[in-house]
Amino acid sequence: MPRNNLFVAFLLSLFWMVCLIGCTQAQAEVAAATAVPTAEPTTTQTSTSTPEPTATATLTLTPTIPATETAVPTPTIPPSPTPSLQNLSASNSQLITVMRTDFAISSQSDPNVYDLAVSPDDRYLAVASNQGLLIYDLATLELITAVNEDGSVKKSVAWSPDGKHLAVGSGPRVWIWNFETMSTEFEFSGHEVEMYHVTWAVDRPLVFSVANNGSFGSWDIELGEPTTPVEEVGMRAIEFSPNGDHVAFSQWYQLSAVNMLNGDQTIFSEEHSDLIAAISWYPGSSFFVSGSYDGTLRIWDLAQQDSMRVLEGHSSDVLDVAWSPNGIYIASGSADLTTLIWSAETGEVVYRLRGHTDGIRSLDWFHDGSRLVTGSLDGTIRIWDIP
Numbered sequence: 001m002p003r004n005n006l007f008v009a010f011l012l013s014l015f016w017m018v019c020l021i022g023c024t025q026a027q028a029e030v031a032a033a034t035a036v037p038t039a040e041p042t043t044t045q046t047s048t049s050t051p052e053p054t055a056t057a058t059l060t061l062t063p064t065i066p067a068t069e070t071a072v073p074t075p076t077i078p079p080s081p082t083p084s085l086q087n088l089s090a091s092n093s094q095l096i097t098v099m100r101t102d103f104a105i106s107s108q109s110d111p112n113v114y115d116l117a118v119s120p121d122d123r124y125l126a127v128a129s130n131q132g133l134l135i136y137d138l139a140t141l142e143l144i145t146a147v148n149e150d151g152s153v154k155k156s157v158a159w160s161p162d163g164k165h166l167a168v169g170s171g172p173r174v175w176i177w178n179f180e181t182m183s184t185e186f187e188f189s190g191h192e193v194e195m196y197h198v199t200w201a202v203d204r205p206l207v208f209s210v211a212n213n214g215s216f217g218s219w220d221i222e223l224g225e226p227t228t229p230v231e232e233v234g235m236r237a238i239e240f241s242p243n244g245d246h247v248a249f250s251q252w253y254q255l256s257a258v259n260m261l262n263g264d265q266t267i268f269s270e271e272h273s274d275l276i277a278a279i280s281w282y283p284g285s286s287f288f289v290s291g292s293y294d295g296t297l298r299i300w301d302l303a304q305q306d307s308m309r310v311l312e313g314h315s316s317d318v319l320d321v322a323w324s325p326n327g328i329y330i331a332s333g334s335a336d337l338t339t340l341i342w343s344a345e346t347g348e349v350v351y352r353l354r355g356h357t358d359g360i361r362s363l364d365w366f367h368d369g370s371r372l373v374t375g376s377l378d379g380t381i382r383i384w385d386i387p
Contacts, residue, residue: 077282077345078328085348086387090355093382096141098129111379115156115362118373120163122366124179125373127381128154133168133177138383147177149184156198158207165221167207169195174209176221188219190230197237202244210235214252236276241285246302248288250276255290257302268300270307280323280330282344289330289344291318297332299344309347313340322363322372329386331372333360339374341386355382 098111115128118138127134132148148154152171159166165185168175172193176186191211198209206227209217216238217230238249248257253271258264272292281288287308291297297311297318316336323330323344330342339360341351358378365372372384 077287078326079343079345086351088351088353088384090382093353093355093384094141096125096136096381096383098127098131098134098379098381099143100131112377113361113375113379113381114154114377115169116364116373116375116381117157117159117166118364118366119159120161120367122368125381126157126159126166127375128157128168129379130154133157133166133170133175135179136381141383145182147182147184150187153194155195156209158198158200160200161202167198167200167209169198169209171195172211174198174207174217174219176207176219186219186221186224188217188226190217190226191215199239202240202242204244208238210238237279237290239279239281239288241281241288242283243285245285248279248281248290248300250279250290252276253292255279255300257288257300266302266305268305268307270298272296272298274317277318278320280321282323283325283327289321289323291321291332293317295334297321297330297342299330299347311342311347313342313349314338317359319359319361320363322365324365324369324372324386325367326369328369331363331365333363333374333376335359339363339372339384341372351386353382353384356380 098113100111112130113127117126123138125136125138127136130153132146133154134146135144136142137144150170150173154168154170156169157166164180166177166179168177172191174188174195175184178185191209193211193213196210196212198207200207205220205222207219207221213232214234214236215230215232216235218227220227234251236250236252238247240247245261246257246259248255252275255268255276257266272290272294274293276290276292278291279288286303287299287301289297289299295314295316295318299308301308314332314334314336316334318332318334320333321330328344330344331339333339337356339353340349342348343350356374356376356378358376360374360376362375363372370386372386373381375381
């Protein structure tokens with residue numbers, strides 16, 4: 001569709017622009033390091049000033065892989081060690097109850113958890129809520145700080161890959177919050193309605209945002225400015241593969257993936273029958289899973305460009321999905337008040353987690369894969385030990 005093509009063209013041009021800057025700098029460094037002095041002493045002289053970029057810059061749509069690349073084996077999903085379904089109750093989890101803060105949006109508003117994220121070092125938990133941005137110490141489960149400078153509901157949160165910043169969806173704005181200084185570094189405007197999702201590029205200083213009306217924005221946190229005007233493109237979810245080579249995104253019911261190395265785009269012909277709420281990648285970047293308001297999950301195979309498996313088990317909307325760091329499990333949170341943990345290899349439910357009294361809006365794994373964190377509209381967070 002034209003709108004889809006425009007978005008993909010924009011996404012690729014944005015990334016190639018950032019790559020070009022890095023490539024040009026790297027080429028200059030290599031040229032300086034390998035230059036051979038001429039026998040003639042200073043008969044010619046070159047300028048030491050930085051050349052102006054030209055239209056003939058060395059930007060190509062060639063994969064940045066070694067010329068002697070060896071054959072890569074067909075990726076496989078590791079098996080689950082759990083032989084049969086196990087039910088885990090609230091007693092199997094640690095509980096964090098979100099308390100009312102001075103930043104509560106309304107005096108009549110009970111605490112709600114909309115999104116959460118475990119820090120890259122597994123030490124801290126960031127929570128987006130109607131009580132503001134909350135940061136917890138995962139060793140003690142104590143609240144470290146609560147922030148809400150603009151008085152808006154926080155709907156989405158994501159750690160930067162280095163753990164130094166947080167991107168926060170705050171009302172219709174995007175915050176970039178410096179965790180080291182405990183202060184807001186940038187605040188970006190452009191969306192017209194509340195945020196739905198924010199995410200970071202893996203190896204570039206870029207944040208991407210999606211609002212509830214399907215509008216998409218991108219923001220450069222080094223320059224502190226948008227990279228392009230916000231535009232409604234029907235976006236709902238967007239996630240980068242762990243190695244940054246691919247990006248998967250949904251436009252309402254349909255999924256696409258773009259190879260950021262060569263520009264190839266895959267539009268998956270199969271669709272969910274309702275909005276796609278979330279996407280999560282297999283750690284090897286070969287597969288990803290989507291969760292939808294149609295109550296199902298689908299695992300997608302990039303090589304086959306098709307859906308591998310449909311996972312059915314929830315009785316209501318799937319609100320979030322998270323593939324475990326070891327690749328064995330897929331977790332899904334639903335409006336049916338349960339979290340299901342699936343064997344990624346077989347598609348069978350191996351754990352059913354019960355304990356929340358409202359929809360499970362957000363999930364995240366500890367990076368060692370040992371524990372799962374769930375956040376709910378009931379205002380609680382639960383930390384589950386997964387055997």
